[in-house]
Amino acid sequence: MIEQVAEPLQQSGFAKVILEIDVNNHPGVMSHICNLFARRAFNVEGILCMPVSDGKRSRIWLLVFEDQRLEQMVRQLEKLQDVLAVRRHSAGHEVFERLEDFFH
Amino acid sequence: MKQMTGAELIVRLLERQGVRTVAGIPGGAILPLYDALSGSTLIHHVLARHEQGAGFMAQGMARVSGVPAVCFASSGPGATNLVTAIADARLDSIPMVAITGQVPLSMIGTDAFQEVDIYGMTVPITKHNFLVRSVDELLEVIPAAFRIAMSGRPGPVLVDVPKDVQNQIVACEDFPPPATPDAPPALDMAAIAEAARLINEAEQPVLYLGGGVIHSGAAQQAVTLAEQAGLPTTMTLMALGAMPVDHPLSIGMLGMHAARHTNFVLEEADLLVCVGARFDDRAIGKAAQFCPKAKIVHIDVDPSELHKIRQAHVAINGDVARVLEALLPRVEVSLRKRWLSRVESLKSRFPVPWANQDDPRTHYGLVQAVAAALDDEAVIATDVGQHQMWVAQAYPFRRPRQWLTSGGLGTMGFGVPAAMGAALAERDRTVVCFSGDGSLMMNVQELATLAEEWLNVKIVLMNNNSLGLVYQQQNLFYGKRVFASKYRGAPDFVKIAEGFGIPAVDLDTAANPRGTLAQALHTPGPCLIHVSIDREQFVYPMVPPGAANTEMIGG
Numbered sequence: 001m002i003e004q005v006a007e008p009l010q011q012s013g014f015a016k017v018i019l020e021i022d023v024n025n026h027p028g029v030m031s032h033i034c035n036l037f038a039r040r041a042f043n044v045e046g047i048l049c050m051p052v053s054d055g056k057r058s059r060i061w062l063l064v065f066e067d068q069r070l071e072q073m074v075r076q077l078e079k080l081q082d083v084l085a086v087r088r089h090s091a092g093h094e095v096f097e098r099l100e101d102f103f104h
Numbered sequence: 105m106k107q108m109t110g111a112e113l114i115v116r117l118l119e120r121q122g123v124r125t126v127a128g129i130p131g132g133a134i135l136p137l138y139d140a141l142s143g144s145t146l147i148h149h150v151l152a153r154h155e156q157g158a159g160f161m162a163q164g165m166a167r168v169s170g171v172p173a174v175c176f177a178s179s180g181p182g183a184t185n186l187v188t189a190i191a192d193a194r195l196d197s198i199p200m201v202a203i204t205g206q207v208p209l210s211m212i213g214t215d216a217f218q219e220v221d222i223y224g225m226t227v228p229i230t231k232h233n234f235l236v237r238s239v240d241e242l243l244e245v246i247p248a249a250f251r252i253a254m255s256g257r258p259g260p261v262l263v264d265v266p267k268d269v270q271n272q273i274v275a276c277e278d279f280p281p282p283a284t285p286d287a288p289p290a291l292d293m294a295a296i297a298e299a300a301r302l303i304n305e306a307e308q309p310v311l312y313l314g315g316g317v318i319h320s321g322a323a324q325q326a327v328t329l330a331e332q333a334g335l336p337t338t339m340t341l342m343a344l345g346a347m348p349v350d351h352p353l354s355i356g357m358l359g360m361h362a363a364r365h366t367n368f369v370l371e372e373a374d375l376l377v378c379v380g381a382r383f384d385d386r387a388i389g390k391a392a393q394f395c396p397k398a399k400i401v402h403i404d405v406d407p408s409e410l411h412k413i414r415q416a417h418v419a420i421n422g423d424v425a426r427v428l429e430a431l432l433p434r435v436e437v438s439l440r441k442r443w444l445s446r447v448e449s450l451k452s453r454f455p456v457p458w459a460n461q462d463d464p465r466t467h468y469g470l471v472q473a474v475a476a477a478l479d480d481e482a483v484i485a486t487d488v489g490q491h492q493m494w495v496a497q498a499y500p501f502r503r504p505r506q507w508l509t510s511g512g513l514g515t516m517g518f519g520v521p522a523a524m525g526a527a528l529a530e531r532d533r534t535v536v537c538f539s540g541d542g543s544l545m546m547n548v549q550e551l552a553t554l555a556e557e558w559l560n561v562k563i564v565l566m567n568n569n570s571l572g573l574v575y576q577q578q579n580l581f582y583g584k585r586v587f588a589s590k591y592r593g594a595p596d597f598v599k600i601a602e603g604f605g606i607p608a609v610d611l612d613t614a615a616n617p618r619g620t621l622a623q624a625l626h627t628p629g630p631c632l633i634h635v636s637i638d639r640e641q642f643v644y645p646m647v648p649p650g651a652a653n654t655e656m657i658g659g
Contacts, residue, residue: 027235028223028227028233028235031224031227032227035227035228039228071411072408072411072412075407075408075410076408078407078408079406079407079408080232081231081232081252
């Protein structure tokens, strides 16, 4: 059919946001989540994932740039069957700061 | 204690879920499941000729019934052939469970024969998907697949089952109970009260119904709301049938190929009540200029649709039938004489080009002749292209689930297998599939399945020997540089149908085309009805790409 004529993608902002996501722990969860961001050309700056409690669940930390699509992205994330909760933190959160030593 | 193989367990769970028809094609990696299926006395298997056909048959069953339907395919090419039908189900929110065979667990990742990562491939086109890694998981995964497919906003779920998992022995005390949908979201009474206030205060409101009204079974509530509040009502392509098109409040389908008056009414709206629709670009044109003066009330079961394209003034997350029921007692009865007479004057100023077209050998005339020969119990399916839009514009849809079309993905080849699925699910109905010569060729192999199953499917083929909508757009928007849209050969579709064992009639040569058409439609069993259509007939009105809905050309 016809080509889509749409507004160009907005540039993302410079403010960083940290998302803390509780998920079921099984192979494939990560690809569901990363696909969602990649498809929308939403750059994920940092990613960290470890199992929690008895290993049935994991916690994923994502570092992303603030963008007006972020709220929509969070709603999309919450729709995924394996996503149990999404929490937003400001860039002041220390989780990625404490990892910086490993990236020098 | 029951003991059985994974394959037998799947078949038992499908039976217990109420599945009575499965469409599919066997192959190496799914043979254990087919072996188990051969022992089922409850499930009828329909052997498609291409997995995409099987996927669309499942869609047809699901679209006509609202209940999740099932298709099977083997690993590798079998699974990849399903992909288009799955993506189509995703975009139109159709509940479907696709079960694919996979190479044995130990061979996954080795580039084994007929191995593809169908799990990875279907992540973005399913509502959810599973790769089953042990037979015990099937006890949870199969009911979960159905529950997810039918809960909230429906959608397709894929379950990939390695061959060794199908063969493993599982022991269980009892089968898990058949899946039921999750409870709908709690009603947001404050938002509902606010929506009622906006409706009561509006001067020029419009009701905008989407496919969610059909999925939720909310057509009756939507019509009641329109009547109670005096709301002119437009429907998306997916919602046709939610309100009878000849209802005095119906202003027909909106968007790219809407009647002129429909888009002009929307332009003047001061309130838009959007129910189960998603502001799709084909429906609203340039988003910023759609209903520029209107406040927006948006009701949807999927929270991620709210505020996605247009910021709503009142956003209500909930099952639309339940929300409308809660809304109704709060909405004042209003005759809205001034606004409705304005709508009537726009209707009479811009009459639709498809009214009173009588010659059954023209595109609109054919659609109306088919409608005249049938009652509202018939199901109308289409393929994708000009014929689809002509039927959407001109066919008098009067009930939900009367109309099956590929809206979001716009898949040519959808029509015949989807119509077959409808006929499989509801065998006493006449199912008509309007198709074009381009679309029909994309799943023509399913005519063999149609002949085998001898379903009551009538294919009405509008033949202009071209990719009509492409030809139209090249003429309108690409300086008449017609390229790769006209066919050089001209297959004999009557012979093709007859070659598959399907009766066919040609209205081109019929002495009494209207009589021949009616007789073909009323004879039980399949039939192909061939009609040549003028290639220079375009779909009008048309909103050019990127334009606002009020900038229509033609019509």
